[in-house]
Amino acid sequence: MKKYRRPVQIVILLLVVILGGYAIGSAVLGSHDRLQVGDKAPSFSLLGIDGRVHHLKEYEGKAMVINFWGSWCKPCVKEMPALQQQAEKWKDKGVVVLGINAGEDEMTVQNFAEDRGVTFPILLDPNSDAVRDYNISPLPTTFFVSAKGNITSIHQGELDLNTLDSQIGQLVAP
Amino acid sequence: MISNTKCECGHQNRVGTVLCEACGKPLIELGEAGEVLEMRYDGAARRSQRANPNFIDQIWNFFSSVKVAIYLIILTLLGAMLGTVFPQVSTFINLQNPEEYYKKTYGTLGGIYYSLGLADTYNSWWFILLLVMIGSSLVICSLDRVLPLYKALSKQKIKKHMEFLTRQRVVYQGPILERAEEWIRRATPVLKKKGYRVHSEGAALLAEKQRFSRWGPYVIHIGLIIFLLAVLFRGLPGLHMDEYVSFPEGEAKRIPGTTFYLKNEQFTVNYYSEKELPKEFQNTGKMLPKLFQTKAVLYECTSSCEDPSKTPVLKEVARHDIEVNKPLDYKGLVAYQYDFDLTPKLRSVQPVLVNKVTGEEYGKFKLDMMNPKRSYTLGPYTLELKNKYMDFMLNDDGEPTSKSPNPNAPAFLFLVKGPDLPKEGAQFIYFPKQIDKARFQQDLINEKLGGIEKKLDLDVKAMSDVDFAKSTSFLNIRMDRAMPFVWTGLAIVMLGLVLGFYWTHRRIWLRIDDGQLTLGGHTTKNFFGLRREVVSILKPLGVEVDEKSLDNGRNQE
Known part of the structure; x- marks a missing residue:
């Protein structure tokens, strides 16, 4: 028995450190309910208006701009051209612009995208799954996500071309 | 003090041993010499007591101290008290700016309280x-x-x-006339009758009962550890959920983060009639609800669950009428009635196409508010749905647009083709709600769009052709998978308490030296009971003794 004493002590203390560290760590890191800069972008799988299911996973390794919008929301409509322009500009540098529509149906969204000449992927979120996971309250809200999948900036409200350009610039810069 | 660990009986004891492991002779005097012996842990050394503790031993010793444990408990209690000063953030639903809320509601103190992180004490x-x-x-x-x-x-x-026996709290010494072995043989059945297990060796005897009660405190500790682990790891993903979800009547809606869908088949709210209300409330216009009830059906998705391009396959798993305090409970997933909204929500209409000139009617076709079909063939006519506006309005440029995503004032723009119409078709806007038709002047818009309002119209013939979600029920969906562990832990604690409280570990030592009987007795509690038992054991053996005289009250005066 005696010779097992030391290993038993070490195992128990290690367990305390691991379990306790996990509990304290998750209390420190996971205590906030809302998404913050530095958090991992929550995953989603949503149907796009192109008829394909888009997963966050498939964009791994690419810098992303995720824009939550609705056709009834005026600032969202206003910033669409800027987003479209930036999507085209940064496409070759590996930046993906995604639009997630908050709760409207396919027809409304499709018509909207056609009318405004939006060509970047637009995803439908009929059950507000992504809206919930991303804690969206006002529209539009735009998330800038690094190639590593971390949120580097959250912008609530309308984005103008210049802000958008500089934000994406920072995202791509090493 | 702890240098000499070898007892005079020849037994080598471990460092920190209080009473010799073999003969029970006191090695370390914890109290004054000659006092009643300290019998905790039977005088054995605690495992961690060492002559030269190293770093790991020091950490171990820190945690093995009961004094430290008591301080920790006191600190935790004080900390827990801090969390009761103001309401905790976790008790609010949808608190947008907690810092401002605390400042506003509880003043500067509230602001400090929040900034110190005390608004979420139990997760700090x-x-x-x-x-x-x-x-x-x-x-x-x-x-x-x-x-x-x-x-x-x-x-x-x-x-x-000898010293071990005479320094117990129950002691008897007196002469016997018989031979020692004879007396011991006679004592054995008497002790056995009292439920003791008897071991004898020459002129010495040990009788013992209910040793298991000694494990009570440790059983309590095992329970507490399970309880603590369950509480600490309650937050692991998938173990805990507390969400508020709206369920419009008649639609199966997914419960976020699960594969379950819940359908609100019917929501009912009843109010107290004027007569039923207490006097103070009568004629005040107060409406007090008597009953909220959601007839709920719970489905589990069996396939195509994660693919939004497919319709999920649902299987009914539970059905319950949810009322306040009567939640639906399915394998730990609990749905409580929380709130309701009686605003009706239009879901679909089934109009017919009317030829205004001939009076002929075509169809009845179903026009859904969400994801409607794109084209309809009605008699000689085809209707192609071009656009739809859920909350119709004209923007500053005079273009039709939607004010919100909710079907408050839905409008549908069709391209109609058929006899007597231009070859490329004519546009026709349709407001399913009568009130919107007048408000937005459907005829006037149609006149501008191409003027077919004189030839054709869409008309809903009966109220049964209109489908409403009459109300929306808000449910609080909760899941707490850690609870069974909490209950298990507490049940074990209870078991330990019962073991320790309702049974006592009693031991009686006897030795006979030259016609002199020495008896020592020990129990974990209720010495009074033990003394009484000793009296009733000695009596049939021919030793009359007064109960009080057994009390070795050396340290009680």
């Missing part, structure tokens, strides 16, 4: 740290004591040192 790092430390202390304290105690109790020597 220091509170969790305290719990973790209490947990470690529980494990280490128990291990450090239970193993030596177990060993001490499982290899007891029958013949104990």
Whole structure:
């Protein structure tokens, strides 16, 4: 028995450190309910208006701009051209612009995208799954996500071309 | 003090041993010499007591101290008190700006309270740290004591040192006339009758009963550790959920983060009639609800669950009428009635196409508000749905647009083709709600669009052709998978308490030296009961003794 004493002590203390560290760590890191800069972008799988299911996973390794919008929301409509322009500009540098529509149906969204000449992927979120996971309250809200999948900036409200350009610039810069 | 660990009986004891492991002779005087012996852990050394503790031993010793454990418990209690000063953030639903809320509601003190992180005391790092430390202390304290105690109790020597016997709290000494072995043989059945297990060796005897009650405290500790682990890891993904979800009547809606769907088949709210209300409330216009009820059906998705391009396959798993305090409960997923909204929501209409000139009617076709079909063939006519506006309005440029995503004032723009119409078709806007038709002047818009309002119209013939979600029920969906562990832990705690409270570990040592009987008795509690038992054991053996005289009250005066 005696010779097992030391290993038993070490195992128990290690367990305390691991379990306790996990509990304290998750209390420190996971205590906030809302998404913050530095958090991992929550995953989603949503149907796009192109008829394909888009997963966050498939964009791994690419810098992303995720824009939550609705056709009834005026600032969202206003910033669409800027987003479209930036999507085209940064496409070759590996930046993906995604639009997630908050709760409207396919027809409304499709018509909207056609009318405004939006060509970047637009995803439908009929059950507000992504809206919930991303804690969206006002529209539009735009998330800038690094190639590593971390949120580097959250912008609530309308984005103008210049802000958008500089934000994406920072995202791509090493 | 702890240098000499070898007893005069020749037994080599471990460092820190209080009473010789073999004969029971006191090695270390914890109190004054000659006092009643300290019998905790049967005088065995705690495991961690060492001559030269190293770093790991020092940490171990810190947690193995009962004093430290008590301080930790006091600190935790004080910390827990802080969390009761103001409401915790976790008790609010949808608190947008907690810092401002605390400042506004509770003043400067509230602001300080929030900035110190006390608004979420029970999830703060220091509170969790305290719990973790209490947990470690529980494990280490128990291990450090239970193993030596177990060993001490499982290899007891029958013949104990004279001093060990005379310094127990129950002591009797007196002469006997018989031979020692004879007396012991006679005593054995008497003790056995009282439920003792008797071991004898020559002129010495040990009788013992209900040893298991000694494990009570350690059983309590095991329960507490399970309880603590369950509480600390309640937050692991998938173990805990507390969500508020709206369920419009008649639609199966997914419960976020699960594969379950819930359908609100019917929501009912009844109010107290004027007569039923107490006097103070009568004629005040107060409406007090008597009953909210959601007829709910719970489905589990069996396939195509994660693919939004496919319709999920649902299987009904539970059905319950949810009322306040009567939640639906399915395998730990609990849905409570929380709120309701009686605003009706239009879901679909089934109009017919009317030829205004001939009076002929075509169709009845179903026009859904969400994801409607794109084209309809009605008699000689085809209707192609071009666009739809859920909350119709004209923007500053005079273009039709939607004010919100909710079907408050839905409008549908069709391209109609057929006899007497232009070849490329004519546009026609349709407002399903009568009130919107007038408000937005459907005819006037149609006149501008191409003027077919004189030839054709869409008309809903009966109220049965209109489908409404009459109301929306808000449910609080909760899941707490850690609860069974909490209950298990508490049940074990209860078991330990019962073991320790309702049974006592009693031991009686006897030795006979030259016609002199010495008896020592020990119990974990209720010495009065033990003395009485000793009297009733000695009596049939021919030793009359007064109960009080057995009390070795050396340290009681």
